[in-house]
Amino acid sequence: MKKVLLATVISALLFGNALAEDAKVESAHIASPNQYELLLENELVTVLKMTLKPGEQDNWHKHNAETVYFEKGGKATITTSEKDMTLEIPDGYVMWHDQWEHQVKNVGDTTITAIIVEKK
Helix, strand or coil, rough: HHHHHHHHHHHHHCCCCCCCCCCCEHHHHHHCCCCEEEEEEECCEEEEEECCCCCCEEECCCECCCEEEEEEEEEEEEEECCCEEEEEEEECCCCEEECCCEEECCCCCCCEEEEEEEEE
């Protein structure tokens, strides 16, 4: 039940903020190289590893359509141009959504890690 509620909350946050591509906003690994490691890039996908330590925040950035696998979840605040939302993300949680722009802050006491597969 918690995963269904989390998916509903995340979908409302993300789909409500689908933005047109903005050349001024950089991809996550360019905007925040300390939090996003480029694992693979080819003509089809970009694969990133996100690591956010407790209290750490990435810079404002964009993603194309993406699937995110949270190896280690945690408590995070996601900020979009429309709202802020604090979520408890469970370990192993998987989500997908369309293109968007945002910023993430780890407001918990554990490191959050995720693998992101982003469509080109």
